[in-house]
Amino acid sequence: MTVACPSGLGGRRPPVERVRLDTHAHVWYAPRLVRTGDFQTPPSNALHLPWAPLLLVGGGAWLLRVAGFFHRGGALGYPVDYDEGVYFSAAALLSHGVLPYRDYFFVHPPGVALLWAPVAALTRVVDAATAFSVARWFVPVLGALSAVLCGRIAQSHWGTRAGIVAALVYAVHPEAAATERGFFLEPLLNLTCLGMAWVLLLPATGRRSWRQDAGAGVLLATACAIKLTAGVWVLAVVWALCLGGEGRRAVRVIGTAALTGLIWLGPFLVLAAEPMLEGLLRFQVMRPPDGELSTARRLLTMLGESHWGGALLSLLGLAVALGRLRRRDAVAERLFSAAWLLTVAAFLSAKSYWGQYNAGLAPAAALLSGLGASQLLLRAERHSRRFAAAVTLAVGLAALSALPVALRSANQRERGLLAIGGSIRAAVPPDAPLCAFEPAWAIAAGRLPGLPVGSPALVDPYGLMLHDALDGPSRFASAAAAFADDRTQRTVLPMLARCDALVLLGRGEWQLSAASERWVDEHFTRDGDVWKRKP
Structure with missing residues (x-):
C-alpha cells in the first residue's frame, strides 16, 4: 500500500522519494520530501534536473x-575603466616580483591580483596591451x-x-x-x-x-x-x-x-x-x-x-x-x-x-x-x-x-585609448620611467607601472592621493575637495619627479592641485598627450 501525498498544487503531484515503513500487517511507503518553494523535491531528484x-x-x-x-579595436576597443587598469596592473606585476602593499599602495584585498596573476603573467611573453586584450576574453x-x-x-x-x-x-x-x-x-x-x-x-x-x-x-x-x-x-x-x-x-x-x-x-x-x-x-x-x-x-x-x-x-x-x-x-x-x-x-x-x-x-x-x-x-x-x-x-x-x-x-566604443597608447609609444622610449594617471593609458602603450623595476610604481594614483588626505585633523566633503588640498600631493610629487614622462589628461588635471600643476609646467614640456622632462 502506498500513502497518497496531497499536492495542493492544482492537481500536480510533487515528486517523492519513497521510504519503506514496516508495520505488523502491511508494508507502507511514505514520501520523504524536501521543501523547495513552489513544490517539494527530494534531494536525489534535485540532482537530476535538466541542465x-x-x-x-x-x-x-x-x-x-x-x-x-567584435569591432576594429577588439577587446581593447571596448571602454576600459580606471579600476580595470589598477587590477590588471596589480595581477601582472606579481609575475615581475612587484607586490601590493609592500611596493605600492593598494586599497583592496590581494585576491583579485592573485587569482588573475596566471592570466596576467602573459606580460612576461608579450607586451601589456596584447596581454590585456587576450586576458579580457576570459x-x-x-x-x-x-x-x-x-x-x-x-x-x-x-x-x-x-x-x-x-x-x-x-x-x-x-x-x-x-x-x-x-x-x-x-x-x-x-x-x-x-x-x-x-x-x-x-x-x-x-x-x-x-x-x-x-x-x-x-x-x-x-x-x-x-x-x-x-x-x-x-x-x-x-x-x-x-x-x-x-x-x-x-x-x-x-x-x-x-x-x-x-x-x-x-x-x-x-x-x-x-x-x-x-x-x-x-x-x-x-x-x-x-x-x-x-x-x-x-x-x-x-x-x-x-x-x-x-x-x-x-x-x-x-x-x-x-x-x-x-x-x-x-x-x-x-x-x-x-x-x-x-x-x-x-x-x-x-x-x-x-x-x-x-x-x-x-x-x-x-x-x-x-x-x-x-x-x-x-x-x-x-x-x-x-x-x-x-x-x-x-x-x-x-x-x-x-x-x-x-x-x-x-555597443560602446573606446574612442581615445588606442590613440593615447600610440602617442606614448611614439614619444617615450620603452626603458624610460613613465607616470600615467590612468593605468590603462600605460597598458595601451604596452607598459606596466613600476617597470622597468625601480621606476615609480604609480599603480593607483587616485587611492594613493586620497590616502594622503587622511593625514590631518580635517575631513573633506568630497574627493574633489581633497585633491585641491596640498596634503594629497605629498607622496605623488616625488614620484613624478623620478619620471621622464607624464600622462595627465583629464584625470591628472583633476587630481593635481594648482600648485602641483605649476610644478609640472616648470619641469616638463607638453608634447601632445605626453609631458616630457625638460633638459
Whole structure:
C-alpha cells in the first residue's frame, strides 16, 4: 500500500522519494520530501534536473558579453575603466616580483591580483596591451558560469521555471554584463559567492556535510579576499544557518573561512602589515566620499531605471522569502534575502558608490527573481490557461526588460585609448620611467607601472592621493575637495619627479592641485598627450 501525498498544487503531484515503513500487517511507503518553494523535491531528484535550458541561457550570456569585443579595436576597443587598469596592473606585476602593499599602495584585498596573476603573467611573453586584450576574453566566461549557477541554484530549490528566470535576470543584468567584459572585482566575486551558495545548499549528511561546509568556507574566504563587501555573505550564511537551528554548520563554515583567510592574507601581512591595514581598513573607513552621494539616487540606480523588471520580481521574491523566514528548511530563502538586504544597505551607506557596483547585487537579485517568478506562475496556474499564459509572458518580459540596456552597453566604443597608447609609444622610449594617471593609458602603450623595476610604481594614483588626505585633523566633503588640498600631493610629487614622462589628461588635471600643476609646467614640456622632462 502506498500513502497518497496531497499536492495542493492544482492537481500536480510533487515528486517523492519513497521510504519503506514496516508495520505488523502491511508494508507502507511514505514520501520523504524536501521543501523547495513552489513544490517539494527530494534531494536525489534535485540532482537530476535538466541542465539544457540553463546552458542555453549561459551561452547567450557569454555572447552578450563578448559582443563588446567584435569591432576594429577588439577587446581593447571596448571602454576600459580606471579600476580595470589598477587590477590588471596589480595581477601582472606579481609575475615581475612587484607586490601590493609592500611596493605600492593598494586599497583592496590581494585576491583579485592573485587569482588573475596566471592570466596576467602573459606580460612576461608579450607586451601589456596584447596581454590585456587576450586576458579580457576570459572574463565573459565567468559571467556565463555565474548565470548558469544562478539558474541551477534556483532550479534545485524552486523548480526549473525559477531557474530559467534567475539565469535570464543575471544574464541581462546591465552592470553585471558590463563588468564581466573587464578586470573588475565583481566577475570573480559573484562567481565565488554563487559557488559558495551552491556548495552550502547541496543536500548532504555525515562526512559529506562536513566536506561541503569546509568547501563553502573556503569559497567564502576567497570572496572576502576579493572584495571586503563579501562580508555581507558571511553575515547571511550565519543568519541562514543559525535561524534554522544549524549553528554547528555555521561554526564549521565560518571557522574554515577564517583559516582560509589567513592563508590568503598571511604572506602579505608578514611582508607589509602596516601598509596593508592602512589600505584595507583605515582608507576604506575614512576616505572622502565620491561618486553618487544621494541616497535616493543610489536606491533608484539599484532598483529603478534599467532594472524595473528584475527589481519587481526580486521584491516579490524577497516578500516570499521573508514569509518563510521561520521555516527550518528555508535556508536558501534566508541566505539570499539576507544577502540582498545587506548588500543594498552596504551600498546606501558606503563612502563611495558608482553604478558598476550594482553588479555585486546581481546574484542575490537574480535568485530572488527566480523565487518570485515561480510563486507568481504557480498562482497563475490555478486560473485559466489564457491567464496563466499571459502571466508567463509578463514574467518573461520582466526578466528580459534590461536586455536593451545591456545591448547598448555592448555597443560602446573606446574612442581615445588606442590613440593615447600610440602617442606614448611614439614619444617615450620603452626603458624610460613613465607616470600615467590612468593605468590603462600605460597598458595601451604596452607598459606596466613600476617597470622597468625601480621606476615609480604609480599603480593607483587616485587611492594613493586620497590616502594622503587622511593625514590631518580635517575631513573633506568630497574627493574633489581633497585633491585641491596640498596634503594629497605629498607622496605623488616625488614620484613624478623620478619620471621622464607624464600622462595627465583629464584625470591628472583633476587630481593635481594648482600648485602641483605649476610644478609640472616648470619641469616638463607638453608634447601632445605626453609631458616630457625638460633638459
